[in-house]
Amino acid sequence: MDGDWSGLIPPSKRLLAEEVFLEIGSAIVDGRIPAGTRLRDADLAAQYNVSRTPVREALQRLERIGLVEMAPSRFTRVTEPTPEAIDDAREYAGYQTGIVCAMAVGRMSAAERAHARRIIERIRAAGADAEASSKARWELFEHLGRCSGNRIQRELTAESSMALLRHLRLWRPTAEQRAMAEEGLDALEEAILDGDAAAAEQAARLMYGVRGAEDAASEASDAADPAERTG
Template sequence: MTDVQVPLEKRLGPFEIQGLPLADQIFELVGGAIAEGVIEPGERVNDKELAAALGISRTPVREALQRLTWIGLVEVSPSRYTRVTAVTDEVVDSTLEHFGMQASIALRLALPRMSDDDLDGALAVLDRMIAASSEGDSDALAVESQAFLAFLVERSGNPVFIRSTAETSLLVTRNLHHLQQEGDAAERRTACFREVRTALAARDADAAEHWLRAPRDLSVGLAA
């Protein structure tokens, strides 16, 4: 965290009530700020401060913080603190494993439903992932990885899977931004993405899933 903290209301920016339930808007706003590092790991948050910063009542803020706690972006110690969770190597590793599982399921559901145009779209996103990985751009890789997953999920045709994936997307985004994209592991991760592309272009779901769940001992990145 920075030594001199910018006031929360300035970091969050202006807030305008939209059509969604207020608690959902706060969840997206605060969760997005955490995912992007605007609210930093270890930083304390509370419903009173957030409500004052946004100019709203505390009730929807409490509801949003409860959801953020459930997905793992916020942790609570009763009567002590509510704060943003830390991002450790173990957390990143677990997120990679989770991402690989989600992407594999999404691909299995989506590929039979995808038109040739859809497939071209998926390959275009995957090409951006490969470029970000080969260039060692961790932030771009996190963005494009989520875009690839979202593309597949949208075409999965399964409303339950779509909702469950959306619920954890902010956590996955935040944690993937901390992926170290350098050295031998980065090269192998890039090689993995290229294998996924080859398999996806051939509509080979088995091979694509294999590379999305590549063994961890190869340090590929999308873990077993």
């Protein structure tokens, strides 16, 4: 069993645990339950009008994805996002969005491409509004995920999406990252409309300020001495 308690929890309580997981997780993501808040299963059980069993299951899941930390017999509390964790989330999101683009762009219908373009316009319109920008980028990621038609991708993303979204909402791009994101957004729009999955994958990474190995190699080649490039 090794950490999988689902076999010990009746189906009705597993459903309740899912609901409590989503309720508490959403409140942590949007800041209604701030970092550092102590969580007591008895209080949460009373708040959601459930027993302690689904609350404990929900808290264990939240701990696994990094939204909650537990010290047995001492405390359960909401974690504090660190700059390192926020940067890790940004990098991870860049690569994952690239992978989703690689799967989705060649499969998209004309209507799906048009919808992606509308979301991209919302990202542009958000500008420096970090909250609106994060929401629109996530909407684009989810749209591309649906277009990919890959069930495994969507299931794995669903489990980690709360922690990822929480950290991305706190990402404040540097000037360099902002310039890369603007470049990537323009390139992504063009690649989606052209149905160019490879170009979309690279552009998606740039949208999160991430340069992949091929991007770095191309940049290094462009910066090399012209005489050296021509031999």
